[in-house]
Amino acid sequence: MGASLLRLHFHDCFVQGCDGSILLDDVGSFVGEKTAGPNKNSVRGYDVIDRIKQTLEQMCPGVVSCADIVALAARDSTFLLGGPTWEVLLGRRDSTTTSLADANTDLPAPTSNLDVLISAFAKKNLSPRDLTALSGAHTVGFSQCSNFRDHIYNDTNIDTAFAALRKTDCPAAAPAGNTNLSPLDVETQADVFDNAYYRNLVARRGLLHSDQELFNGASQDALVRQYGNNPALFASDFVTAMIKMGSISPLTGATGEIRLNCRVVNG
Numbered sequence: 001m002g003a004s005l006l007r008l009h010f011h012d013c014f015v016q017g018c019d020g021s022i023l024l025d026d027v028g029s030f031v032g033e034k035t036a037g038p039n040k041n042s043v044r045g046y047d048v049i050d051r052i053k054q055t056l057e058q059m060c061p062g063v064v065s066c067a068d069i070v071a072l073a074a075r076d077s078t079f080l081l082g083g084p085t086w087e088v089l090l091g092r093r094d095s096t097t098t099s100l101a102d103a104n105t106d107l108p109a110p111t112s113n114l115d116v117l118i119s120a121f122a123k124k125n126l127s128p129r130d131l132t133a134l135s136g137a138h139t140v141g142f143s144q145c146s147n148f149r150d151h152i153y154n155d156t157n158i159d160t161a162f163a164a165l166r167k168t169d170c171p172a173a174a175p176a177g178n179t180n181l182s183p184l185d186v187e188t189q190a191d192v193f194d195n196a197y198y199r200n201l202v203a204r205r206g207l208l209h210s211d212q213e214l215f216n217g218a219s220q221d222a223l224v225r226q227y228g229n230n231p232a233l234f235a236s237d238f239v240t241a242m243i244k245m246g247s248i249s250p251l252t253g254a255t256g257e258i259r260l261n262c263r264v265v266n267g
């Protein structure tokens with residue numbers, strides 16, 4: 001669940017900023033972001049956020065936004081999985097709107113090439129270095145076969161033994177095995193937050209096409225090697241980038257609201 005909560009913060013911040021927009025349910029004519037391609041049948045953890053919110057509303061009603069809860073849960077998840085910690089800037093307020101269209105355009109696809117990834121992050125004022133550091137989040141969690149099938153069957157920039165291993169859980173012909181899960185980090189599995197992700201990339205054992213794009217004979221290769229060799233450098237750049245990502249377009253002052261229920265705007 002820690003991995004899922006970390007991802008939830010990313011998918012919130014890249015759509016309208018870190019404003020809890022991803023948490024809003026589709027109700028009547030209200031359309032949320034949960035059915036967007038990158039979110040549907042993939043993002044989870046909404047129930048965990050609900051439970052944190054319920055406890056907070058009992059202890060301190062109307063004060064802590066859903067967007068801040070997601071930011072704190074991402075930080076605490078990273079730490080509990082063995083990663084670094086940091087001080088989370090607080091005071092984000094919650095949106096009263098969502099954008100399904102932005103969720104479909106602004107969240108990068110696993111089929112993206114490096115130039116597409118760099119521009120998707122640049123659109124959020126995040127640098128190529130931030131992209132490479134934040135992608136280290138793929139040291140934890142899983143991916144469904146449908147998101148990496150093309151990479152293991154059709155790409156050439158992949159270790160053949162690794163491709164063969166992943167093919168055992170991800171049959172060539174869709175839709176067979178589409179929802180089968182494999183760990184994003186083959187070296188240290190799914191529940192240890194470390195820098196093994198980058199050594200995997202150097203060994204051409206990135207699970208997603210987009211992962212391997214960071215080590216593909218281009219601009220990020222040297223940084224990937226450095227992060228793989230220097231866990232302290234990765235930890236410090238990851239923290240810097242998470243704070244930057246967590247600061248995308250916050251609603252402050254009189255904008256937005258403090259939602260009472262993270263799934264619906266206040267009545």
Ligand code: HEM
Nearest residue numbers: 003004007010042108109110134137141142143144147210
């Ligand atoms: C660089 C562009 C990125 C792409 C293309 C991408 C794509 C993906 C995909 C396709 C999955 C698997 C989803 C599934 O199969 O259901 C995934 C999982 C994950 N992503 Fe990313 N991601 C990116 C960046 C990030 C960033 C910046 C973070 C956080 C800082 C992040 C955190 C995670 C985590 C933790 C998981 C595992 C989730 C779980 O096990 O529930 N990703 N990502």
Ligand SMILES: [Ca+2]
Nearest residue numbers: 012015017021
């Ligand atoms: Ca958002």
Ligand SMILES: [Ca+2]
Nearest residue numbers: 139185188192
């Ligand atoms: Ca790991």
